Amino acid sequence: MTTKISEHIIAELLKDCKNNQDLLGENGLLANLHSQIIDSAIQNGICASLDNIDENEYSDYLFAKSLKLSHKQTIELKDEILSLYAKGLSQLQIQSHFRELKNIHLTANHISTLINMSMSDMELWRDRKLDxxxxxxxxxxxxxxxxxxxxxxxxxxxxxxxxxxxxxxxxxxxxxxxxxxxxxxxxxxxxxxxxxxxxxxxxxxxxxxxxxxxxxxxxxxxxxxxxxxxxxxxxxxxxxxxxxxxxxxxxxxxxxxxxxxxxxxxxxxxxxxxxxxxxxxxxxxxxxxxxxxxxxxxxxxxxxxxxxxxxxxxxxxxxxxxxxxxxxxxxxxxxxxxxxxxxxxxxxxxxxxxxxxxxxxxxxxxxxxxxx
CATH class of the missing domain: 3.30.420 (Nucleotidyltransferase; domain 5)
Structure with missing residues (x-):
């Protein structure tokens, strides 16, 4: 379903935006709006609770929510976790790395969820066309x-x-x-x-x-x-x-x-x-x-x-x-x-x-x- 937002609502949302940072920054309108809409949808039963929410569809949101990170920080964190895992670090070593160097407390579920979500990318890679x-x-x-x-x-x-x-x-x-x-x-x-x-x-x-x-x-x-x-x-x-x-x-x-x-x-x-x-x-x-x-x-x-x-x-x-x-x-x-x-x-x-x-x-x- 495609929902068109009225011009009046858009104008109301934009009235406090003075520059690009206000709109697109880590704590800007779009980042906050994304989080608030999903929170409201969960509270009103439009989508599942956080425990059952689809991990592929809302993965960035889930990480940002649970770790209190911005959307940009979440993407960077995910990339770093997968990179460390790919280099041979265990999940415990990855947890220790982020806890000691960045004061970020990851759970085993955070890491295993990320690894499991990459399986769809792996399947696409295995089926790709070759030269x-x-x-x-x-x-x-x-x-x-x-x-x-x-x-x-x-x-x-x-x-x-x-x-x-x-x-x-x-x-x-x-x-x-x-x-x-x-x-x-x-x-x-x-x-x-x-x-x-x-x-x-x-x-x-x-x-x-x-x-x-x-x-x-x-x-x-x-x-x-x-x-x-x-x-x-x-x-x-x-x-x-x-x-x-x-x-x-x-x-x-x-x-x-x-x-x-x-x-x-x-x-x-x-x-x-x-x-x-x-x-x-x-x-x-x-x-x-x-x-x-x-x-x-x-x-x-x-x-x-x-x-x-x-x-x-x-x-x-x-x-x-x-x-x-x-x-x-x-x-x-x-x-x-x-x-x-x-x-x-x-x-x-x-x-x-x-x-x-x-x-x-x-x-x-x-x-x-x-x-x-």
Whole structure:
């Protein structure tokens, strides 16, 4: 229903306003009018009591009312609470922060209400349309603890981090499943296609069985680059601790070699040195070699982006901080929302393209000109 307020009432309300502050300030006409109208509506039974009032519709009012803050202060407070929560602080730590530094006494209900209200934003974010082209994506999964029908379970959070045509990082989505598998990744990639992703030039991922085929089933022209960092970590885990430093140097010589031929020579040297004691580790390098080596076709600046995987490693580190704080999430939705809030804070820092992006983009245009 649209209600038109009479000119007489408006004139009466405005008669004491002399400037912008009187009208729009923290204690101005509009702020006070908003509060008084809702108070009156509650008292007259037009809307529910404060205990039952819809939190999404009147959230700003509820916080301002309970904490005796202006509308502007309330918005700033909400942003700060969500930012601290996203950075890994517990609800008790957030309460202590505001009590000690700002003399604001938040209840657990204040904080949990805010966190729960952000779920609708998270759902919109997960369903948003995506760019048609992402030159690079990183695919990874991490394990978390979640309560499912009251039972604590280990589940896998699937993460897709993209590098867009501007060279900036963008998380395309988060998905929670009971386990990580090639079929699940195929469903995720199908969803990305339905949300508008027409082409991916390079997909960096681990050596999950069947994953390369799943990627190429949805995106036939995408080049699969196995994650060198995963391969290196798996190799180091196979050897004795005192031998890890030497093996690390031998592996570094492989993935920093200037050409594929040089890398193959370094691989054979590594194999000769370690084969007798660790045959399974050496075998894994030869078995994965075809999908470990596509990056040798590219310029050094792009190679480094592909073999270091610093972007996804840094992201996962932040998400693990969130998981460590909550230990066991109450549900899949609560877990997704906590991680979404972390991503919202991280996203504000992702304003610059990755190093040497124009040079990298130039090579992409030269190699994949017809796909732009």
């Amino acid at each position: 048609p082209i992402y030159p690079i994506i990183y695919m990874d999964a991490m394990r978390i603890l979640v309560k499912d029908n009251g039972i604590q379970k280990k589940k896998s959070v699937h993460i897709v981090l993209g590098i867009n045509l501007e060279g900036c990082k963008e998380v395309l989505g988060l998905w929670i499943e009971n386990y990580e598998g090639a079929k699940i990744w195929a469903n995720i990639l199908s969803e990305l296609k339905n949300r508008g992703v027409r082409d991916i030039f390079i997909a960096c991922c681990d050596n999950l069985s069947g994953l390369s085929k799943s990627i190429n089933a949805i995106y036939p022209d995408t080049q699969v680059q196995l994650c060198m960092a995963h391969q290196k970590r798996a190799s180091l885990a196979c050897v004795k601790r005192k031998e890890q430093s030497q093996l690390s140097k031998d592996l570094l010589a492989i993935y920093t070699a200037p050409t594929l031929q040089s890398a193959e020579k370094r691989l054979n040297e590594m194999a000769d040195k370690w084969q007798n004691n660790y045959p399974a580790m050496v075998k894994s390098w030869y078995h994965n070699w075809e999908n470990l080596t596509p990056f040798y076709e590219y310029i050094p600046e792009l190679r480094k982006v592909l073999y270091t995987t610093n972007a996804i490693e840094s992201l996962n580190s932040g998400l693990r901080t969130v998981a460590k704080r909550d230990r066991t999430f109450g549900s899949d939705q609560i877990a997704l929302n906590a991680m979404y809030l972390y991503l919202e804070v991280a996203r504000k820092k992702w304003t610059m393209p990755i190093a040497y992006w124009q040079l990298i983009l130039g090579q992409f245009k030269m190699l994949f000109d017809e796909r732009f």
